[in-house]
Amino acid sequence: MVKKIKAAVLGATGMVGQKFVHILEKNPWFELKSVAASERSVGKKYSEAVRGNLVGEFSEETLDLEVKPINPKALDEAEIVFSALPADIALKTEEEFAKAGFVVFSNASSHRMDPDVPILNPEVNPEHAVLIEEQRRRRKWDGAIITNPNCTTAVLTLSLKPLMESFGLKRVIVSTMQAVSGAGYPGVPSLDIIDNVIPFIKQEEEKVQNETLKIMGSQEKPAEFKVSASCHRVAVLDGHVEAVFVELEEKVEPEKVMETMSNFKGEPQKLKLPTAPDSPIIVRFEENRPQPRLDRMVGKGMAVVVGRVRKDEALDGIKYVVLGHNLIRGAAGCSVLNAELLKMKGYV
Template identity: 45%
Template sequence: MGIEKIKAGVLGCTGAVGQKLIALLDKHPLFEVTEIAASERSAGSIYENTVNWLEPNDIPGNIAGMKIKNCSPDLDCKVLFSGLDSKVAGEIESTMAENGYVVVSNSRNHRMFDDVPLIIPEINAEHYKLIDAQKQNNRKGFIVTNPNCSTIVLCLSLYPVYKSFGLKKVMVTTMQAISGAGYPGVPSLDILGNVVPHIPDEEAKMETETLKIFGKYENGKINFADFKISAMCNRVPVRDGHTISVSFETEKKATADQILNSFDEYNTEFLKDTGIDVIRYFENPFRPQPILDAGKGNGMTVSVGNLRECRVLDWKYTALGHNTIRGAAGAAIINAEYLVKEGLL
């Protein structure tokens, strides 16, 4: 007899992230989707009749005929994966956590709260200790969050460097996919054959979230990392996969070989557990590319290439990650898996 799966709900089930959550949770060994919920516009209707399904595989059989519910605290599940629009995620996620649910959120609303962990398990799993502070604040459940989709690509590629050599300054320029704006997202006339040099609030998110993620948990709070970071964010006509160009100055000087070794050692640390590369480095300077590489490691690998000297800071490289998988739904699922492993869910 197999183990009993944990009942899971998907909030924002009709959106880009919600659909990816439903696709990735299909036949998951730990979680079973028992509830799906979205706005009042969708509630009461049958999923397959309502959703504009964008995933390559069919809607999972157990979900297609399921009724979409409202995001209210009467859902029959223990954990809620949230892909809610940030306009409404703040209030709904708080209500759900107060009513005893474990909320694993993709939305920005709670990421920077003092008592909410902002997690990439391969980097800062110790930040889960912040959950205790939420419990002291009279919540029956709790909220954990994963970072903004570009921040995840930056952090996973830069953390080995930070860990080994420290950082003084970081400059990052993003080329972000259209699917990062949700569905229907950016109007086609704005993006076809074009580049849009502004994504509201994105630069601030990358600059602040990175310092929290690289921060240290001490005495019940996170002491943020203190290097300088500047982000420039652009929307480009790519369907999936955020590409970033990163320049950085380290505290301790490092050679190219030492930096490449830091990627390699870091990757090896996790590869043995999951069989999936956290970081894959390409020797070919024309890689990574979204079409070729966003799906590496089932969308969970951050691809890095083209490490070279920078004439302003010390070094520069290109990185790429799948925004709705590693940058959102996949990130939330590994957070929830970690909670189960630690007995927190």
């Protein structure tokens, strides 16, 4: 039996932190040793500190864990950490952990655009893992910081990868309908979101545009196609829906696009990583799919679901709808899959 790598979760009481804990509980390669959170939770049992709809799904062993401070010395029994910290706290804290020798898998946006920090979406740009070597050399530390994309970007770039490989990309326009869980807990006030759509999510559009180009470019420079995003918060619990309009470098029929997406496999599938879905992109042919309630847990929440693939006359290209679970594929699940990938590559 392979020896498990000991892991800790930073920001373990929030929505993404809870997803990290839930996924790691059942992971065959990693052992959850510690949970850490802010001072108001330190010293409490995890069961007393955590709130939300996942509480009933944790094991008794996990619920009995004592919440520790977010400090490298307090978490010295762990070998790697998964960070669900808010961006302002993550900025310095993740560097402290990397300096102390921890490999940090971060869901925070703080370091995503650092030139020597990879934003990894494992099926899309696994080759960017080599940036870790430059990071360690430049920053003179033995640890590392590896980020996963913004939740919306994770779903979008996975759907775009087979199109870029097969047909080339010139322009991408995306309009999103994003679940309230993406705003964290307690999230958007009910009086604001019920019977409503909010057409603004702070810094979201910039993240989608900039991260997409970094992820889909080379290690040295971003991709050269254009990306335009418009982001909206809607009254859905989990699952981001994105309407995507693409101008390709080649003219191609919708049927060929659907075939290409359906057949796509990435490095995690070839390596049979534990958290990887068998097929990262599921194509639906019904006219009313995908839908969050029906499709967000496909592939245990790690696959994205594409539907309504058709010609786009305005861009002389293709348009489609893609759905992904924002807390799993778009956050904790992607980060755990990154850790599995980097274990196989020898970085962990």
